[in-house]
Amino acid sequence: MNPAAAIRQKAIDEIRETDQNFSSMSEKQGMAKAFTYYAANDVIRMNEGAAPTVGFDSLRAQLSRMPANGPILTWQVLKADAAQSGEFGYTFGQWLLTGKDETGKRKEQHGVYVTVWKRQHNGQWRFVLDGGNTTPEPK
Template identity: 80%
Template sequence: MKYSLSILLILVLTGACRTRVETPRAMNPAAAVRQKAIDEIREADQNFSILSEKQGMARAFTTYAADDVIKLNDGAAPTIGFDSLRAQMARMPRDGSKLTWQVLKADAAQSGELGYSFGQWMLTNKDEAGKKSARHGVYVTVWKRQRNGQWRFVLDGGNQTPEPQ
C-alpha cells in the first residue's frame, strides 16, 4: 500500500510541476513575424510562376515587380525601374515560350519586410517544326513588402544550368 501511494504521489507531483513547453515561435514574436513573411514569400513566388505559365512572362513580371525593380539579364545590362521592365517585357517574342519555376528556399528578415526566394526555373518552347525544347537554370529573387502589405520583387536574376538530375 505504501509503495502504491508513493508512486501515486510522485505521478501527481510530476504532473503538477510540468510546465507547457512552447515552440520558439510562440515564445518569440519576432520569429513568428519572420516565419509568416517566409510563408508569404513562398506563396507570392509560387503564384508568380503560375501566372507566368498561364498568362505569360510579360504579364507575370509586370504584375509582381516593384516600382524600383532591378532585373538582371544574362549577357546584358540590368533593367532598372518598372517602366524599363514593362518596355523590355513588351519586346519579348510571343512564341508560346513558358517560363516556370519552383521555390527551393525562402528566407526573410526578422522585421518581415524583406526576404528572398531561390529555386530552379525551366523555359520551354517549340521550334518551327513543333519540336519541344527546354532550358534550365537557377534564380534568386529579392522580395520587399509594399505599403499595402503585398510582396513585390525588387531584384531578380538567374543563370542557365544543365538539366537537373
C-alpha cells in the same frame, strides 16, 4: 514561438506563396504579365549576357517586345527566407523555360534564380531584384 520569430516565419510563408503564384501566373498568362504584375517600381532584373533592366518602365518596355505565344517560364521555390522585421526576403529555386525550336520541336532550358522581395506599403510583396542563369538539366 517568440513574436519576432513568428513575424519572420509569416513573411517566409507569404514570400514562398507569392513566388509560387508568380510562377503560376507566368505559366498561365505569360511572362510579361506576371513580371509586370509582381515587380516593384524600383525593380532591377538581371539579364543573362546583357546589362540589367532598371526600373518598372524599362522592365515593361523590355517585356512588351516578347511574342505573346513565346516560351513558357515556370519555376519551383527551393528555399525562402526573410529578415526578422518581415519586410524583406528572398526566394531561390530552379526554373524551366519551354518553347519550340525552328522546326517546331519542343525545346527546354533549365536554370536557377534568386528573387529579392520587399513588402510594399499596402502589405503586398513585390520583387525588387530578380536574376538567374542557365544550368544543365537537373538530375
